[in-house]
Amino acid sequence: MRYAMAIDTLKCVGCGDCVVACQTENNVPHGYCRDWIVENVNGTYPSLDLEFRSERCNHCDNAPCVRCCPTGASHIEKGGIVVVTHDECIGCGACIQSCPYDARYQHPDGYVDKCTFCMHRVEKGQNPACVDVCPTECLHFGDLDDPNSKVSLALKNRTHKVLAPEAGTKPQLYFLT
Amino acid sequence: MKTRRDFIKISTAGAGATALGFSALGAKGFSFFESDKQGPVSDEDLTPYPTYCEVCFWKCAGWTYVDKKGEIRKIIGNNDDPHCNGRLCPRGTGGVGMYYDEDRLKTPLIRETKADGTQYYRKASWDEALDLVAEKMDKLRKEHGPECLALFSHGSGGKMLTHLVKAFGTPNITAPSFAQCRGPREVAFTATFGEDVMSPERTDIRDTKCLVLIGSHIGENMHNGQIQEMSHAIENKATIITVDPRFSTAASHSKYWLPIKPATDIALLLAWIHVIINEELYDKDYIEKYAFGFDELKEHVKNNTPEWAYGITTIEPHIIRATAREMAAAAPSTLVHPGRHVTWYGDDTQRSRAIAILNALLGSWGRRGGFYNPEKVHLPTFPHPPYPKPTRSWKDAYPDNKYNLVTEVLSTGICDATIPNADLNCHLRGWIVYGTNLMASLPDQRKTLEAINNLDFLVVIDTMPMDITGYADVVLPECTYLERYDFVRTSPHREPALALRMPAVQPKYDSKPNWWIAKNLASRLGLEAYFKWDKIEDVIDWQLKQVGSSLEEMQRIGVKKFKREYDDLFWLEGLPDFEFNTNTGKIELYSTELANEEFDPIPKYTHHPEPEQGYYRLNYGRAPMHTFSRTSNNHNLWDLMDENSVWINPKVADLWEIKNNQYIWLKNQDGVVSSFPVKARVTERIRWDSVYMVHGFGHTNKKLTRAYGKGGSDSELVTRVVMDPIMGGTGMRGNFVTFILENPAKENKEDKA
Known part of the structure; x- marks a missing residue:
């Protein structure tokens, strides 16, 4: 089993619904977020390109945040989900420094926090909250080992890219282009 | 100089101050988030209560999830709801922030004047506040x-107030959604097809093969059904053509983006009509069977060539032709979207007419991929005595029979009828303002203030201390939509459906639902006969039982779908005989109704004023995470966007030496300077002749602790209003601004010193 997410940049409008849904689902404190929107503009008026990306932890196969964690709080769960056990985290922040995606933040309660792919929902066969709320249905989640999962089908039928492939982290967030 | 009605920033003088606020909860914000270190709560441990959203007026149905401590945790869309299909937008998801907002109005407030003349609000009991409002209303009625x-009402709770004031005997019930928003399109489509566009729009974006957006920024305008259906259209590989001087989100998702020079849309529309007629691309059978005035239209546009339009719009002729051909190739599944906020330049009914005519030529009205026929469930009204017949109305402010084609009450007309004038037959003296922040929703604040200063009394009912609230004589705190019942939602859609709103929690503070406010005012005004029930639940249950449901059933399911009564979703498929509700019974390409009122029966292009050197046209719009000015203090949505910015083209920014993220001030053509600094966003996404701001920021009420002073208010810079002579719409895009780089307040202070 290998969970992954595919984000359709041709549909995303950058509304931020995924961010609020994550905040209310996971009790993310105000002023912090586990997912966020990037707006990328290229060109000169009127020859322009604009890409919105809903970004979050890439749940990398080769996760530097897990390798550098001194306590083992950062670890990989079933299905490749990268998780921080809050009680084991000493808040040293090494993982924050090591992440090429800037996906982690220091929670005001002293531990490091990040996207869990809503593991508490995924365990029950539900989608992450951001996937279920998205009004454009631009987020696809599922198991890459299942060829008929939404994410497998999306990757099969569409061109796609990952962020910072040069970092060698083998990220599992795919952007459909 | 102080006016009688000094703006009071909801501060209470004396010991009884309403100090419960941000500081009480600690610097980090909500106690609710801090107290729970457990993170997510399993859905099994939460209780869902049905609601429909009130953060915007799309009114998506959803479920409010409450935990065992009685705290609201999240709001999730209802899968059965055709408005949202189980997916709320960011505002609906962030609706929890409205409930938890520690700046909410917490108790009734009454304006008092101290011996030294200073005014302040005194905390009052509901009995005291309602007695005072009833006394003022009764005095007005007798004298x-x-x-x-007049009642300004925007939102579901307003229905009960509307019932109250109709029983009281006034016809002056208005909302900014007509004269400041949809009005021109409704009048134009009615003149053309005999029916209007309605809300939610009857646009079949889901099935369209070609979607044409003219200044309509779906994606930034987050009306849920529209954005969901646009996403379907993208999935179906529909062609999207976006006309916008700004590279909007929709433009970035389009095959064609036409970066039009602002205020020239009618020229483009006429050129499109010209191409479609001259290349014989129109739907001949449809036009022959249904249309009136085709020959007049053909003659009218004969010189409106793409080459002619190029000189006006800056859109190249081959692009105009190519896009016209795309539209025709996909017809009748081509939707030229009528837009929603369309009060721009004062000839907006004519522009909307051109859009309607283009849709008619393409045969999209009444056809799949164009416009559908929505249906609603008709809930009977709870029995009450007939309303008294008013003998006068706001329209008497215009003795020359202006605005015969106006279908709703003009909010700006209410202002006109409030400012004393010897010729007035009906001089308005009392306002109740519900759920609309008039300082931001009406243009020309000076006029609004002049009207307010001439009132005998102003009552404001709201959940938040908005800019308008500080002008009230009595402030009544409404509870949020998550804490109350309202009338069942019956809005029309492809499938008729009902949606229930019920409280998930008890009202916070000393706030009350509007039905309770209306009923308790009625009993003080001798209007009990109109409110012969104890609780609104009794009315809802009675209404639901008339259509085979019940309150108990709706509490379980939230949304109930009904079968369509008529199988006529696309009622003009197959070209059946059909009588349109116009003078000729046809689709009027040539409008006899407009001709009778001595307006142009076919739209013409008129040149609009352009900014002088150093000035830029002020365009404004929406952000997907905010609704007007009403959400800027919502903590969840404030986290997403805490201030707006003014978009400036890099070439212009270079000239002015303005850096990205630099705070600047704006001054308009009438010398009005923005109250607060606004951040410059230097971006290629905007033309060099205009600037752009998201509407609804720059709040002046300090009691909005997050939103106060954040960003710039486009509303205060809209002082030039071009009235639409056909329907009284307030064209607001004829304002030009220039930049001030140093704080202008410093200068003023020195002057005063």
Whole structure:
């Protein structure tokens, strides 16, 4: 089993619904977020390109945040989900420094926090909250080992890219282009 | 100089101050988030209560999830709801922030004046506040007649107030959604097809093969159904053509983006009509069977060539032709979207007419991929005595029979009828303002203030201390939509459906639902006969039982779908005989109704004023995470966007030496300077002749602790209003601004010193 997410940049409008849904689902404190929107503009008026990306932890196969964690709080769960056990985290922040995606933040309660792919929902066969709320249905989640999962089908039928492939982290967030 | 009605920033003088606020909860914000270190709560441990959203007026149905401590945790869309299909937008998801907002209005407030003349709000009990409001209303009724009262109402709770003031005897019930928003399109489509576009729009974006957006920024305008259906259209590989001087989100998702020079849309529309007629691309059978005035139209546009339009719009002729051909190739599944906020330049009904005519030529009205026929469930009204017949109305402010084609009450007309004038037959003296922040929703604040200063009394009912609230004589705190019942939602859609709103929690503070406010005012005004029930639940249950449901059933399911009564979703498929509700019974390409009122029966292009050197046209719009000015203090949505910015093209920024993220001030053509600094966003996404701001920021009420002073208010810079002579719409895009780089307040202070 290998969970992954595919984000359709041709549909995303950058509304931020995924961010609020994550905040209310996971009790993310105000002023912090586990997912966020990037707006990328290229060109000169009127020859322009604009890409919105809903970004979050890439749940990398080769996760530097897990390798550098001194306590083992950062670890990989079933299905490749990268998780921080809050009680084991000493808040040293090494993982924050090591992440090429800037996906982690220091929670005001002293531990490091990040996207869990809503593991508490995924365990029950539900989608992450951001996937279920998205009004454009631009987020696809599922198991890459299942060829008929939404994410497998999306990757099969569409061109796609990952962020910072040069970092060698083998990220599992795919952007459909 | 102080006016009688000094703006009071909801501060209470004396010991009884309403100090419960941000500081009480600690610097980090909500106690609710801090107290729970457990993170997510399993859905099994939460109780869902049905609601429909009130953060915007799309009214998506959803479920409010409450935990065992009685705290609201999240709001999730209802899968059965055709408005949202189980997916709320960011505002709906962030609706929890409205409930938890520690700046909410917490208790009734009454304006008082101290011996030294300073004014302040005194905390009052509901009995005291309602007695005072009823006393003022009764005095007005006895001395001047009930027609001298006006109600501004925007939102579901307003229905009960509407019932109250109709029973009271006034016809002056208005909302900014007509004269400041949809009005021109409704009048134009009615003139053309005999029916209007309605809300939610009857646009079949889901099935369209070609979607044409003219200044309509779906994606930034987050009306849920529209954005969901646009996403379907993208999935179906529909062609999207976006006309916008700004590279909007929709433009970035389009095959064609036409970066039009602002204020020239009618020229483009006429050129499109010209191409479609001259290349014989129109739907001949449809036009022959249904249309009136085709020959007049053909003659009218004969010189409106793409080459002619190029000189006006800056859109190249081959692009105009290519896009016209795309539209025709996909017809009748081509939707030229009528837009929603369309009060731009004062000839907006004519522009909307051109859009309607283009849709008619493409045969999209009544056809799949164009416009559908929505249906609603008709809930009977709870029995009550007939309303008294008013003898006068706001329209008497215009003795020359202006605005015969106006289908709703003009909010700006209410202002006109409030400012004393010797010729007035009906001079308005009392306002009740519900759920609309008039300082931001009406243009020309000076006029609004002049009207307010001439009132005998102003009552504001809201959940938040908005800019308008500080001008009230009495402030009544409404509870949020998550804490109350309202009338069942019956809005029309492809499938008729009902949606229930019920409280998930008890009202916070000393706030009350509007039905309770209306009923308790009625009993003080001798209007009990109109409110012969104890609780609104009784009315809802009675209504639902008339259509085979019940309150108990709706509490379980939230949304109930009904079968369509008529199988006529696309009622003009197959070209059946059909009588349109116009003078000729046809689709009027040539409008006899407009001709009768001595307006142009076919739209013409008129040149609009352009900015002088150093000035830029002020365009404004929406952000997907905010609704007007009403959400800027919502903590969840404030986290997403805490201030707006003014978009400036890099070439212009270079000239002015303005850096990205630099705070600047704006001054308009009438010398009005923005109250607060606004951040410059230097971006290629905007033309060099205009600037752009998201509407609804720059709040002046300090009691909005997050939103106060954040960003710039486009509303205060809209002082030039071009009236639409056909329907009284307020064209607001004829304002030009220039930049001030140093704080202008410093200068003023020195002047005063």
